[in-house]
Amino acid sequence: MKFSLNSYFILICFGVSALNAATRKQVRDRNRENLIIGGQKVPIDGAPWVVSIVRNHQLICAGSLLTNDVVLTAASCIKAVEPAELLVRGGTTAFKNSGKLRRIKETIHHPKYVEGSHAYNVALLHLLRPFNHTDDHVGQVKLPDVDSTLPSAINIYGWGLSSNKTNVIMTKNLRFTKTKIYSDKKCAQYLTEEEEDTDYVFCSGDRTKISDICTDDPGSAAIFNDNVQFGVVSDGGACSETRTTILTNLAKHTRWIKNLLNEFERENKNKKTH
Structure with missing residues (x-):
């Protein structure tokens, strides 16, 4: 099908008028939010x-x-x-x-x-x-063992858009998306030169997917089988140019976390005895 220059002009005008100022602001605001695009709904x-x-x-x-x-x-x-x-x-x-x-x-x-x-x-x-x-x-959730090996893929949970269409509002319910975990070499491409202890970090994503994490959902859990949490979402996502999510590797922090949990438990016991 061929289009005349007038047809292109009409289409462009229609697109501009449809996306009014309020809608453009809404889209910009969404891109600044910490969202998951698409994914699947999760029952509690x-x-x-x-x-x-x-x-x-x-x-x-x-x-x-x-x-x-x-x-x-x-x-x-x-x-x-x-x-x-x-x-x-x-x-x-x-x-x-x-x-x-x-x-x-x-x-x-x-x-x-x-x-x-x-x-x-x-x-x-x-x-x-x-x-x-x-x-x-x-x-x-369960913490990974200190010497745990990362799985090949991970489920990331969060709230966000149920579609990347401009007229879709933020979903009210939790969603999750499955992403592939990158090799250390590939992940290093998305880290700054100043980033130290890169083995404390891993990356995930899938450029072929429409349904993926958007912006970053910071603090979100990256879960593998049996509710084992391997990562905490730190940055990145499907709305970034790289479509890559950067996660903190929890296996490297298991000892630090367990030490704090023991401290909290002692505090709770002391509180009950006084």
């Missing part, structure tokens, strides 16, 4: 460990429950924020309502974390009150 019993981290009624990051009162997330989510400013919502796939809200007693990020880096982008949130252990909608 499919990811009972997932939580949303909220500030001023806005979703800022995702996280996962290590225990009923400890949340694992990215250090970039909480380093510059007071614990009193945050709430954690669990027991639901929605980030705006339902489930249970918990306040945070303290936040601890890895002491080696530097803004903009990925190797140590991990943090724990110690909740003021635990989630109910008898709640069927609440569960926990």
Whole structure:
């Protein structure tokens, strides 16, 4: 089919008028958000460990429950924020309502974390009150062994767009997408020269997929079989030029995390005896 110059002009005008100023702003705002494009919906019993981290009624990051009162997330989510400013919502796939809200007693990020880096982008949130252990909608992730080998692919969970069409709003429910894990050599292409301890980082993505993580969903869990969490999303994603997600390798932080969990447990026991 051939088009005249007038036809092209009409098509261009139609496209410009359809995407009005409000819509363009909405698209820009979405691209700045931390979203998953597409993916599959997740029922709460499919990811009972997932939580949303909220500030001023806005979703800022995702996280996962290590225990009923400890949340694992990215250090970039909480380093510059007071614990009193945050709430954690669990027991639901929605980030705006339902489930249970918990306040945070303290936040601890890895002491080696530097803004903009990925190797140590991990943090724990110690909740003021635990989630109910008898709640069927609440569960926990497992940490990988220190010497664990990364799988070939990983499932990443988060909230975001159900489509990349401009008229689709942010989904209310949790979604997940499966991405391939890159080789160390390929991953190194997406890291800055200043990034140290590159074995503490891994990358995933799939340029052939429409359904993929968008921007970065920081703090989101990268899960393999049996709810083992191998990574925390740090940066990147399908909305970036590289369509690559950069993740902090949790196997390298298992000892640090377990030491903190033991400290929290001792604190809880001391609190009960006094």
